[in-house]
Amino acid sequence: MAEPTDLNAVQAQTLIDSLPWLTLFRGRTIVVKFGGNAMVDENLKRAFAQDMVYLHHVGIRPIVVHGGGPQISAALAARGIASEFRGGLRVTSPEAMEVVRDVLTGEVSAELAALINEHGDLAQAVSGETQGLFTGQRRGTVVDGEAVDLGCVGEVVAVDPTVLSNLLDAGRIPVVSSIAPDGDAPGQVLNVNADSAAAAVAVAVGAVKLVVLTDVAGLYSDWPNRDSLVSHITASELAAMLPGLESGMIPKMTACLEAVAGGVDKAAIIDGRVPHSILLEIFRGSGVGTEVVPDEPAEPTGIKAG
């Protein structure tokens, strides 16, 4: 009988190394945010769909929340509408809102669900408008101390996770787009940043982890130099760093903070340009990008360190 080759041994070790993580995450819900910038490459989209199917088949309950910033900007440009971002959020006129909704729910969600469904009838696209999933509220932002009106932009102020838990219980993979009905103006919808929507979902379903795939390796403390990647940061360290962050990292890191503050064990920003990076994030002890964890719990009263 042939001796196992080194490659065989490495492959077997890789599988067995995932055992503790399979045990830990089996039956648990993980929310995965797939950013629009990581979504521009066909092969990456296909690899992402495979990863979601893999997680599903090993007994993890993935929920996908997707972005689509570059896709929305392209669709607006095709209609002669310029894109403007303030504090990482798109200024959204009522006319632009129609395009945002069409792109996110009509194109991006449908495409991601179809890619997953090439592996079986698994994915179901839903938006914040589906069965009362999200209730939104208009929000502006503050840039350089000045209040900025963003138009039809909102945040998720309430989540009814029933539609998501029903889908998960039925063995499906929900694919969520970040459109929310305006709770204060019936009939109107709001454009919600997808990182922020993903955090709201993660908290509402009691997810064990929020993983955000983007087009950088993680959070750099020396942006834009990219010499020092932050691999591990606590909630209070991140809160102190937030006011100095720029553009797309503002909503992303705010979302990580909201997720861990809301009871999610860990939020991770990882490089969506690396195929299957999410499998490394989930099935390896050390993360692959930036992990955000809650502050260390205070030492229980009455017990002294030895």
Ligand SMILES: Nc1ncnc2c1ncn2[C@@H]1O[C@H](COP(=O)(O)OP(=O)(O)O)[C@@H](O)[C@H]1O
């Ligand atoms: N400190 C930072 N570390 C890493 N990326 C940063 C930082 N500050 C700003 N960025 C920018 O944030 C971008 C990611 O946000 P965004 O473009 O909204 O991505 P996504 O489509 O994945 O949500 C990066 O491509 C980078 O240009």
Ligand SMILES: CC(=O)N[C@@H](CCC(=O)OP(=O)(O)O)C(=O)O
């Ligand atoms: C209010 C706001 O900025 N909404 C985002 C929604 C899509 C999104 O968040 O996409 P990414 O994850 O690819 O950035 C937008 O209009 O671009």
